[in-house]
Amino acid sequence: MMRVDKVEKRKKILEGALLVFAEKGYHKTKMVDVAHKVGIGKATIYEYFRNKEELFFSLIELLETRLLHFIEDAARSTEDVESRLKRVINSLFEVYIRWENAFRVLLMFWAELLRKGETRPIQEKLKDFYANLMRLIETIYKDGLKKRKFKEVMPPEQFARSVIAMADGLTFQWILSNKSFDLIDSGRKCAEFIVNSVTA
Amino acid sequence: MMRVDKVEKRKKILEGALLVFAEKGYHKTKMVDVAHKVGIGKATIYEYFRNKEELFFSLIELLETRLLHFIEDAARSTEDVESRLKRVINSLFEVYIRWENAFRVLLMFWAELLRKGETRPIQEKLKDFYANLMRLIETIYKDGLKKRKFKEVMPPEQFARSVIAMADGLTFQWILSNKSFDLIDSGRKCAEFIVNSVTA
């Protein structure tokens, strides 16, 4: 009983932290802001997270997991490879739209990681995230190649990386431009273009 | 009277700021760090920039201008459209490699801008930057379409956006992964893939 409470409250804190971090960014977010958003006392956060960094990192982990699950679900379809590829690419955009705040926070975090020479365990999580994403797309692409549905326009790893890059990049522009274009539509067109270009 | 080339010194400070910001990020960069890197007293920075934010924004402006010039130069070639498109796409990668620190700092800054609802004059500069980049690529694509060298796989605007997205996204992954793959090569392959896919 107690245990459930703990887990539940932890989630609630992370949920609040997501909102505040997305709005203010890491450095401008005060612990008291998060506490206030959740409706608890400042010190209570420290019962669940060692410090601000751990709170943030826990949130990152949660978001990465959540996003990955969403995309993996899309890949689990039983259709033909073309459709599956299209569906996965589309899911890359959908996931960012659906959890826009998550994207904001993740991108912020990734940008922070760009600091020269920064190396931390949390970076490994990020690499895992990307590795999983790539494996997903690589697998589909290789599958298509084996089935002679796709032609090998570039090595599978490269292909996967490019697809992800395009999704990241487009979403990035979309948010930076204050959503001044239709990301879903752009994404769909991208997906089609890519799939067409690799279809044998 | 001490004769000092104000413009030159300003540049020196920005150069030092670039190094420190790239290494530590905006918030962890102390004015005294920058001063030390440049080899001056910290108060001297305030003779050239009103405050830390203005120093940072001035740096952003400088970097955006510098990057844009580099890419514009690549587009000024007189070759056929396919080559010009390839060259421009390649320059997108080269510019980031050549001025890696610039990319780090710019991305950090852009990520900061993701904060919900943030609107500042400096954002306009960023939009200008992207607008210029897109115009460049759109122009080449449209030119190719007119000359029947390219087929219209998607609207020119969309095409330009996608190309930039891919460059941004790949470079992003490249830095995040500690340069674990060959960005120039990946870029070249991307460029070829794209150009091939649109060539009539």
Add this chain to the structure above:
Amino acid sequence: MMRVDKVEKRKKILEGALLVFAEKGYHKTKMVDVAHKVGIGKATIYEYFRNKEELFFSLIELLETRLLHFIEDAARSTEDVESRLKRVINSLFEVYIRWENAFRVLLMFWAELLRKGETRPIQEKLKDFYANLMRLIETIYKDGLKKRKFKEVMPPEQFARSVIAMADGLTFQWILSNKSFDLIDSGRKCAEFIVNSVTA
């Protein structure tokens, strides 16, 4: 939950601030000095006052109120007008002697207000303070006139202003001269002189 009497602590801080401001003046007083005098950490002051200026202004308000109450009490006596006038004038001196630090701080503050063109809400408080003081003395003088105890040597407002001026001026000299004369005695003689001069 720590139970703290917020009001009491606020008072303690103001008490400490009074001592330090009286000793060092506004500008040379550091927040850490005040904190140290009170025996708390400097950040704690900011729990009770927004900033240094607000701390100072709050102190000014407190002192003005305190002084006014003391003088009003003196005026509440039920004796004849001559005695009441004498008593109030004497209280003007007594109050400054009793709360010498308050006088130091208030005068410092008033002197600051002399800066050309300075206009702030806090100035209104000062005007209220003087207005109350003047009303007190005017009332007694008018009362004496009505009862034919006093003759009208000058308009009541002018009279009140002059009495206050003399008290301020004498106390000022007293402190500046390092208390080299007996202010109480001087004040008493002044009071007698004034009362005699206006007595019919």
Add this chain to the structure above:
Amino acid sequence: MMRVDKVEKRKKILEGALLVFAEKGYHKTKMVDVAHKVGIGKATIYEYFRNKEELFFSLIELLETRLLHFIEDAARSTEDVESRLKRVINSLFEVYIRWENAFRVLLMFWAELLRKGETRPIQEKLKDFYANLMRLIETIYKDGLKKRKFKEVMPPEQFARSVIAMADGLTFQWILSNKSFDLIDSGRKCAEFIVNSVTA
């Protein structure tokens, strides 16, 4: 020739300093403000004054001398004692009105001196100033007593002190109240009241 220049420039600096100090107060006055007001370079001030404090103290000395001379001139008249006393008292007000900025600056300075335990050579100057002022009025009062024109309502020293106190106090109120009453008129009435009250 050089010498005259030096003295003249020194005066110009003090004149500028008076304006700036009167407007901003000691602490908010920056050396560069003074330099700018005078129309010279910052460093030039240091050719004439060791530092900011010496500049300020020199100004104080100048003002005290200037004010004292004005009042002494008023006292040099050859009329009867009543008129002379009246004239001197009036001059106390006039001098402050005529050199309002001087009064602002002097009062600021005096208020600063109130800081507990402050003892400096400059304080002696101030004591001299007041001592001279008091001697002036005492002399007239004693003269009047000797000539049986005045009655001894209080000891001459006390009388002098009270007269000065009233002038200081009234002028103080006048400036604090944004000159909301006619100081010259109030002063004249005060002078008359005092002279009447002591006239035998």
Add this chain to the structure above:
DNA sequence: TATGAATGAGCATTCATTCAT
């Protein structure tokens, strides 16, 4: 367990003063 109170480490910024020319 929950929390408001307390706080010191940390940092941007100002400005009197010095110095090189």
Add this chain to the structure above:
DNA sequence: GATGAATGAATGCTCATTCAT
């Protein structure tokens, strides 16, 4: 002699974290 450039010492304020209850 005159001065603009350079700067370090000084300080108000913030905020993550701890602590007492």
